Amino acid sequence: MKIGNVEIKGYAGLAPMAGVADRAMREICREYGAAFTVGELTSSRGITLGDKKSAELLSCSGAERPFASQLFGSDPQIMAQAAKKALLFSPDFIDINMGCPAPKVAGNGGGSALMREPELAAQIVRAVVNAVNVPVTVKMRTGYDNENINAPELAKMCEDAGAAAITVHGRTRPQMYAPGVDYKTIERVRRSVSVPVIGNGDVTDGKSAKYMYEATGCDFVSVGRAAEGNPFVFAEINAFLSGESYTPPSLEQRFSVMMRQIRLMMEYKDPHIALLESRKHTAWYMRGLEGAAALRRMCGEIKSIADIEAICEKALEQNRNL
Numbered sequence: 001m002k003i004g005n006v007e008i009k010g011y012a013g014l015a016p017m018a019g020v021a022d023r024a025m026r027e028i029c030r031e032y033g034a035a036f037t038v039g040e041l042t043s044s045r046g047i048t049l050g051d052k053k054s055a056e057l058l059s060c061s062g063a064e065r066p067f068a069s070q071l072f073g074s075d076p077q078i079m080a081q082a083a084k085k086a087l088l089f090s091p092d093f094i095d096i097n098m099g100c101p102a103p104k105v106a107g108n109g110g111g112s113a114l115m116r117e118p119e120l121a122a123q124i125v126r127a128v129v130n131a132v133n134v135p136v137t138v139k140m141r142t143g144y145d146n147e148n149i150n151a152p153e154l155a156k157m158c159e160d161a162g163a164a165a166i167t168v169h170g171r172t173r174p175q176m177y178a179p180g181v182d183y184k185t186i187e188r189v190r191r192s193v194s195v196p197v198i199g200n201g202d203v204t205d206g207k208s209a210k211y212m213y214e215a216t217g218c219d220f221v222s223v224g225r226a227a228e229g230n231p232f233v234f235a236e237i238n239a240f241l242s243g244e245s246y247t248p249p250s251l252e253q254r255f256s257v258m259m260r261q262i263r264l265m266m267e268y269k270d271p272h273i274a275l276l277e278s279r280k281h282t283a284w285y286m287r288g289l290e291g292a293a294a295l296r297r298m299c300g301e302i303k304s305i306a307d308i309e310a311i312c313e314k315a316l317e318q319n320r321n322l
Contacts, residue, residue: 001196001219001220002196003066003093003135003137003164003165003196004093004134004135004164004165005135006066006092006093006134006135007066008035008036008066008220009035010033010034010035010234010238011035011209011220011221011237011238011241011242012033012034012035012203012209012220012221012222012223012233012234012237012238013034013035013036013037013038013198013220013221013222013223014026014029014030014034014036014037014038014222014223014224014227014234015038015167015200015222015223015224015227016038016039016040016041016068016070016095016097016139016224017040017224017225017228018040018041018100018102019040019277020040020228020280021037021038021039021040021227022040022265022268022269022277023059023060023061023064023264023268024261024262024264024265024267024268025227025231025261025281026039026060026064026067027061027063027064027264028231028257028260028261028264029227029231029234030063030064030065031063031231032231032232032233032234032235033234033235033237033238034223034227034231034234035066035220035234036065036066036067036068036092037060037064037065037066037067037068038067038068038070038095038222039057039058039060039067039068039069039070039091040057040070041057041070041072041097041100041105041111042054042057042058042069042070042071042072042082042086043071043072043073043082044071044072044073044075044078044079044081044082044083044110045073045075045078045082047071047081047082047085047086048078048081048082048085056269058085058086058088058089058091059089060089060090060091065092066092066093067091067092068091068092068093068094068095068137069086069089069091069094069095070094070095070096070097070139071083071086071094071095071096071097071128072096072097072100072105072110072111073110073124074108074109074110074113074114074120074124075124076120076123076124076126076127076128077127079096079124079127079128080127080128080130080131081131083128083131083132083136084131084132086132087132087133087134091134092134092135093134093135093136093137093164094128094132094134094135094136094137095136095137095138095139095167096124096125096128096136096137096138096139096163097110097111097139098111098112098114098115098121098138098139098140098141098154099111099112099139099140099141099167099169099173100112101141101173101174101176106173112140112141112144112173113144115140115141115143115144115148115150115151115154115173116144116148118150118153118154118157119157121154121157121158122157122158122160122161123161125138125157125158125161125162125163126161126162129161129162129163130162135164135165136162136163136164137163137164137165137166137167138155138158138163138165138166138167139166139167139168139169139200140154140155140158140166140167140168140169141168141169141170141171141172141173142168142169142170142171142172142182142185142186143172143173143185144172144173145172145173145174146172146174149172149182149185151168151185151186151188151189152185152188152189152191152192153192155168155189155192155193155197156192156193159193159194159195163195164195164196165195165196165197165198165219166189166193166195166196166197166198167197167198167199167200167222168185168186168189168197168198168199168200168218169200169201170182170183170185170186170199170200170201170202171201177225180202181201181202181212183199183211183212183215183216186199186212186215186216186218187215187216187217187218190216190217190218190219191217196219196220197216197217197218197219197220198218198219198220198221198222199212199213199216199218199220199221199222200221200222200224201224203221203222203223203224203226203237204223204226204233205226205233205236205237205240206236206237206239206240206241206246207240209221209223209237209240209241210240210241213241221237223237228281228284229258229281229282229283229284229285229286229287230284230285230287231257231261232248232249232254232257236248251289251315251316251319252316254285255285255312255315255316258281258282258285258308258312259305259308259309259312261281262274262275262278262281262282262305262308263305265277265278265281275302275303275304275305276302278302278308279299279300279301279302280299282299282302282308282311283295283296283299283300286299286311286315289315289318289319290318290319291314291315291318291319295311295314295315298310298311298314299311
């Protein structure tokens with residue numbers, strides 16, 4: 001698949017996840033087969049006002065590429081200015097968020113709120129496309145709510161405005177991340193545009209990725225929550241869809257990768273903040289283990305690398321058979 005002039009190889013990319021898919025996680029996922037990565041949701045207004053935190057969210061390394069900076073906002077000119085500033089970090093493409101359901105985003109007219117204003121959404125795409133020299137993509141939901149399922153129509157308007165690819169999360173804004181995915185609407189989007197369509201939602205392994213491809217006719221898939229504590233999901237998907245065998249990592253290997261991810265977090269951001277954020281990442285790596293509930297409670301009290309190492313030792317002791 002190509003997004004504009006950017007070649008995408010593989011079967012699944014890492015979806016953007018604010019507060020989760022930071023630079024460390026993106027690098028690890030790419031290492032295990034993610035075809036592309038998307039940065040954390042970044043405020044266009046924050047970028048144009050010179051906000052340091054917003055700028056940090058745009059930084060990327062060669063290990064994350066192909067990489068997209070993801071922006072949100074509701075003003076075409078501010079979005080265009082932000083996209084120009086994002087180019088200073090050399091993203092491979094710019095992704096416009098029209099799917100975030102969070103009140104602090106949608107409540108201010110950005111994210112999924114743009115699905116209620118398709119003309120404005122198209123103006124934003126056109127303004128950003130005219131402002132940058134890299135491909136511009138759009139991520140949306142099936143609709144703002146069940147009474148307004150307009151992704152096929154909005155996708156076409158975005159394509160006409162210059163979008164190089166469309167990602168569709170198969171749920172409406174109120175549905176957040178449940179119930180199941182609306183594959184039919186993603187399939188309708190696929191038929192409504194000629195640019196690549198990326199299916200998103202409930203892709204958790206090779207079998208579900210294959211179903212997303214077959215049910216929607218999409219050109220690619222992206223993985224979000226299933227990659228939390230499990231960067232290996234990309235290797236499993238790639239193996240399944242290419243007909244190759246796959247051997248899951250041992251528990252020791254799993255924890256080794258987790259420790260490397262956390263050390264990278266501490267290298268890329270304030271170490272204290274990284275340790276606090278490591279609590280959720282460590283808890284995700286404990287999923288499915290014997291005694292997981294007690295281990296997760298320990299994760300909530302992490303204050304040092306030594307605490308994480310102790311959790312790993314306890315988990316290994318309780319799960320010798322894995």
